[in-house]
Amino acid sequence: MKETLIKTEKLSKSFSNGGVMQHVLKNIDLQLYKGDFTVIMGASGAGKSTLLYTLSGMDTPSLGTITYGGRAISDLSPDELAIFRRSACGFVFQQIYLIDGMSVMDNILSAGFLVSRDKKALIRHARELCKAVDISEETQKKFPSQISGGEAQRAGIVRALINSPEILFADEPTGALNSKTGLDVLDTLTKFNEQGQSVVMVTHDMRSARRGNRILYLKDGVILGECDLGKYVHGHRARHEKLSAFLTEMGW
């Protein structure tokens, strides 16, 4: 029996565009489980990123509730929501948003200082994470403009994990990377997931989607279907075929 991390009930998100309401998410009932690598797929404009930002507390739902560990985060004040995001969530975006004027290590630590004041423990944790994602000590001292896109994204993942979040949200993390560096980033995410890190990733890339054990397909703001792929095994053909069949069925 899996432990539920996030649960939504009739979650809806609407935006007003020139006085016309656009309903991007519609009555979504969803449960995200601890330790899962959940992948959200769908065509452009299906509401994938909106769902990710609403689930993570970056945006508030228009209707419905989101509960995290039995607590309704949809009712939290902006300040309480910010504290929730800092401590419980990690974020990896397509654009990495490292601060140019700070070294890689300082970028990582700046996120850690938002939650903890124990500098020594933070540096120790950051070094462990950097080692796990193959960021050398030399690279840690460099500035963002001096490192490759793949290194920058791996640094972004370390920054997202520095506060040991319960859940890591990734929005198209390989979207701005070439094939090789994208693969490195996916390997990194898979590695952390195998160590128990819960991951929710939005992607429209099938290669990225294969890394997940649970695939959700979103269409017009509704979860059209989901597919249980099971644990990721490199080069497992049946898994790939199952995903292809699911996406074909969904009209991808």
Next chain:
Amino acid sequence: MKKHIFPIGLVLIFAIELAVLIAFAIQDSDNLQDAVAINEAVQSVQMDWNMIEHHTNQTALDYVVLDNNGAVLFKTKDGLSESLNAAIIHQDTILDIKIAAATDRTAAGKIIIYSHSAQLFQKQKQTAVIIFSAAIFVQCCICICYSIYLNHTIIKPFSKLKNFARRVAGGNLDIPLEMDRQNLFGSFTESFDLMRTELKKARIAEAEADASKKELVAKLSHDIKTPVASIKAASELGNALTDSEKLKENYMQIIHKADQINTLITNLFTATLEDLKQLSVTPADMESTELKSLLENSDYLHLAAIPDIPVCLLYADKLRLQQVFDNIFANSYKYAHTNIDLRIYRNSTHLMVDIEDYGGGVNKSELPFLKDKFKRGSHTDDIEGAGLGLYISDYFMKKMRGILTIQNGCNGLIATVSIPLSGAI
């Protein structure tokens, strides 16, 4: 007069404020010292000079007596100017004390008469602030009352008129326009309601004409079908009896054409049943909270208490849904005229709105036919109606992928409107 009470009140307050301002402007400065009292004080001090410590103040003034060295010999109370410098700053009156015993009548000391002009000015200022604050408060109250009055007499009636026009445009003529004849637009809006009743009459007449047309068509079709059947039967008989190939061919031609006429008559009959399907239904996403205003609009007699509405996104045509609720409430008003119970709940695919009255319901045998075209309950003969309301409502709900169910409850008839959740179906 009632309509002008607020502007008159405001003008009155302005007039009072103006009067107070003028009164302040022309008021005499009352800070001059009383010369007689001053003289009396000086005289009494001069008389008691040698026993100044036993001197008593016989005037209403406050003063301080100093010797030539500036030492205080006497004072009526504390807090007065006790030096010449302080007296000059405070604009007090300073006079010499001359003793009759002295040969040269030189000043033996000074008397400082305390000036109360500062306290007087402060008092006037306080009075002015209190009067103007009170005036502004009263003005604010009048403005708020006037806004409420305007909202009640102009904005709300126009809002009702807007909803009314929307319903009429949507074809719902059952709900009257609630208007107070006393308000500014009472008689003006009454004519709108008159228009609604005339339109309704016209619609009922049209429905009746439609019904009689249908009856006529049904009757004619029956009348036509009977001789056609006879022609066909006679032709079949003729065909069986004759040996002539030419005649057989002619009989077959007659039989074929009789069948064709029969089909055309059947088509003509069914076509009249399809005309209602011209009504367009365009569902879209809407928040469930919007149901509250729809139900409030329909329940214009306020016989139902609207419960909490489960929050979700619905897929419905707001205008048509309003017509459905309008029709159900109007039916309840017409046939039961009791309080109405509302229950709103949700399952995984629909949001259900139960509307139950206390009218005892209808005969069980009539329940399956209530949503049929031109069908009405057995106890509705003396109440006007065309028997189309529930038929159209059911049609609208089906078009929205929803369901309208009618059943007997514990107290009366229960109409359940099941509205699909957005993305669920």
